[in-house]
Amino acid sequence: MKTEPITQNIQDYLKAIYSLAESEGAASTNALAARLGIAPASVTGMIQKLAISTPPLVIYRKHQGVTLTPEGKRAALEVIRHHRLLETYLVTMLGYSWDNVHAEAERLEHVISEDFEARIAAALGNPLRDPHGDLIPTAELTMPTDADTPLSALRPLQKAVILRVRSDDPALLRHLESLGLVPGAEVAAAEYSPFDQNTSLRVGKSGTAIVVGFVITSRIFVEILNNRGVV
DSSP states (O other): OOOOOOOOHHHHHHHHEEEEEEEEHHHHHHHHHHTTOHHHHHHHHHHHHHHTTTSOEEEEEEETEEEOHHHHHHHHHHHHHHHHHHHHHHHHHHHHOOSSSSSHHHHHHHTHHHHHHHHHHHHHHHOOOTTOBBBOOTTSOOOOOOEEEEEGGGOTTOOOEEEEOOOOOHHHHHHHHHHHSSSSOOOEEEEEEEETTEEEETTTTTEEEEEEHHHHHEEEEEOOSSSHHHO
C-alpha cells in the first residue's frame, strides 16, 4: 500500500495538533482554526482527510477533538526538531536574536534534508533545548521529558531558574529580555497577590525587583530550586 506524501500544509497541521494536544489533551477544531488562521470548516475537512490517509495521521472524533496517531506524532516531532534546531543554529551561529528566529525557522523547517539536520545538530553539540528553552526532539523522534512548573505557581520565599518561555511573539520576547526573564535566569518570589495574580520577583544576581502579571508568568516555565527557603 502506497504511503501518501506529507506536504508542508500537513506538517503545519500536525505540528499545531501536537502543540494543542500537549497542553489540552486534544485539539479542537476551533482551536486549530485559530492557531492556523483557517476557517473551521476547512480545518474539519483536512482532519477528516488525515484520519483516512495512508497511514492515518490523526484520530478524529466529532465533538471530542483530534489527536495524533503514532505515525502522525513522529511526523510532527520531525518538523518540530527541524524548527528548534534551526532556531538554535540561527542564534548560536548566525547571531540572530531569540525574538526574530521563529519566522525564519518556519520557512526553513519544511525543506532541510535529514543529512542537513544531522549536520546542524552535530555542529551545535546536539543541544537539548532551543533558544526559548523548549526541548528539542531526539534524532529518534522522541520528546525528552521535562519536570517544569509555570512561574505563576511560584510563591514567596521560593527560588527558581527559568527553563523555557512559551511564546513566539517577538514583542513579548523583547519585553521579557528587557526584564531579565530569559532561560537560565534565576528568580525569587518576594510577594504574590491572589486577587490580581501579580507576582513580585527578584531577578538574577542583582536582585532587580519587578512585578509581573499572570499573562507573563503563565508563559514562563521554571525549575524550583528550594521549597520556601530563605530568599
